[in-house]
Amino acid sequence: MTLTNFPFEWALGAVFTSVVHAVFNPLFWVVILLVAVQYRRIAQLRASFFGAPGNSILVDTLIASAYGFFGGLIGGYLIVLTGLTISIGPWIMYLLLVAVMLMLINPRFLCFAYSGGLLAVCNLFFGFPDISIPQVMGLVALLHFVESVLILVSGHMGAVPAFIRLPRGQVVGGFTLQKFWPIPIVALAVVSGTLPPGTELVAMPEWWPLIKPEIAGDPATMVVGMITLVAGLGYADIATTRTPSDKSRVSSLYLAAYSVVLFLLAVLASASGGVFTWAAALFAPLGHELIIYISKYMELNGRPLFVPHPAGVMVLDVLGKSPAWRAGLRSGDVILEINRHPVRGRADLALLLGQPGMKEVNYLHGKKLYRRETVNLQAGEVFGVMPVPEGTEQLYLELQSTPLLARWLRRGRSM
Numbered sequence: 001m002t003l004t005n006f007p008f009e010w011a012l013g014a015v016f017t018s019v020v021h022a023v024f025n026p027l028f029w030v031v032i033l034l035v036a037v038q039y040r041r042i043a044q045l046r047a048s049f050f051g052a053p054g055n056s057i058l059v060d061t062l063i064a065s066a067y068g069f070f071g072g073l074i075g076g077y078l079i080v081l082t083g084l085t086i087s088i089g090p091w092i093m094y095l096l097l098v099a100v101m102l103m104l105i106n107p108r109f110l111c112f113a114y115s116g117g118l119l120a121v122c123n124l125f126f127g128f129p130d131i132s133i134p135q136v137m138g139l140v141a142l143l144h145f146v147e148s149v150l151i152l153v154s155g156h157m158g159a160v161p162a163f164i165r166l167p168r169g170q171v172v173g174g175f176t177l178q179k180f181w182p183i184p185i186v187a188l189a190v191v192s193g194t195l196p197p198g199t200e201l202v203a204m205p206e207w208w209p210l211i212k213p214e215i216a217g218d219p220a221t222m223v224v225g226m227i228t229l230v231a232g233l234g235y236a237d238i239a240t241t242r243t244p245s246d247k248s249r250v251s252s253l254y255l256a257a258y259s260v261v262l263f264l265l266a267v268l269a270s271a272s273g274g275v276f277t278w279a280a281a282l283f284a285p286l287g288h289e290l291i292i293y294i295s296k297y298m299e300l301n302g303r304p305l306f307v308p309h310p311a312g313v314m315v316l317d318v319l320g321k322s323p324a325w326r327a328g329l330r331s332g333d334v335i336l337e338i339n340r341h342p343v344r345g346r347a348d349l350a351l352l353l354g355q356p357g358m359k360e361v362n363y364l365h366g367k368k369l370y371r372r373e374t375v376n377l378q379a380g381e382v383f384g385v386m387p388v389p390e391g392t393e394q395l396y397l398e399l400q401s402t403p404l405l406a407r408w409l410r411r412g413r414s415m
Helices: 008-023 026-050 057-082 091-103 112-126 133-154 244-272 275-301 346-352 404-414
Strands: 160-165 171-190 224-239 313-318 334-338 357-365 369-377 385-387
Touching (some): 008 057, 008 171, 026 160, 026 224, 057 133, 057 224, 091 112, 112 133, 133 224, 133 244, 133 275, 171 244, 171 313, 224 244, 224 275, 313 346, 334 346
Antiparallel strands (some): 171 224, 313 334, 313 385, 334 357
């Protein structure tokens, strides 16, 4: 069978049905609950900047779940297309356990790129644990490709404004990008034993699967079945030299390139072994660290975007449905005048917005477009605009988070 007669119609229906079934898995709802907790924290953080209620936690969670379902379909189709099989065994528990242990060192190490890479290296050195390195690296690659798609379409949503201190000491405006998605996903496993009567069997192409199962027998005669899994994907980044949407596009591109290279190494490791197996095992964590380093370096050492403007007060972010939002103000705009009074700094802005009433706001939208809008500021209502820092702020985002293990040890010494 050739690529032109790959059973796409069967795959479309089978993957969709399996993903829908995974949605009813109780574990999937546990993951959704954990995602909701994260969005609650983000909403509280965002509300603290504006002094007004933040985004709806329910809406954010439902949107993330919808995108997660979409990501699960993409991952399922990629797994079926490439024929990536998963050997059910204790290695899955090892993968999860090592990921949790690494998280105690640094939260970002919860990613399977690190735990999978560490297990692969241990297998190469000591022969333990008994894992298929091409399978594990292939799974890590496909999950990261799904993540890159989700970052592209929704990574910029709900970005939280922040004051960020650069290595050279300058405090600038920026955003923290944090997204979490519950993922119902389909996996393939080699079926052993007698199949139930009436089981539908579908012939696959001769080149399939790309990563051969490391079990006895001819892959061409093996029977592969679908199983459903539940996963959670997360994305965390900062944006100081780009808007959140531009930053998410760049991050998505880097992560997609990483996943493609890792998957190719997994295929070569399956076909030839040797140096390609080592390359896949080492590239998983080191390549992931590289894209994180490049992304962070560009944002902390590039030209900041959200800094004071000579003509007025630049807007860092705007609270949705607020008077500022109704006036058309958006991130990056520059407020020039309010009721024909010049706005030269945050103090002027606070003074001119201190009393309710009609507010005529003159501002630059983009780089050149001048706009004049009038809104009615009610008594006790928050105008809903967050200006960029002016360089004198004492409070700013601490990018180097303290590991959980260090916090626990510090708390134990203080008792």
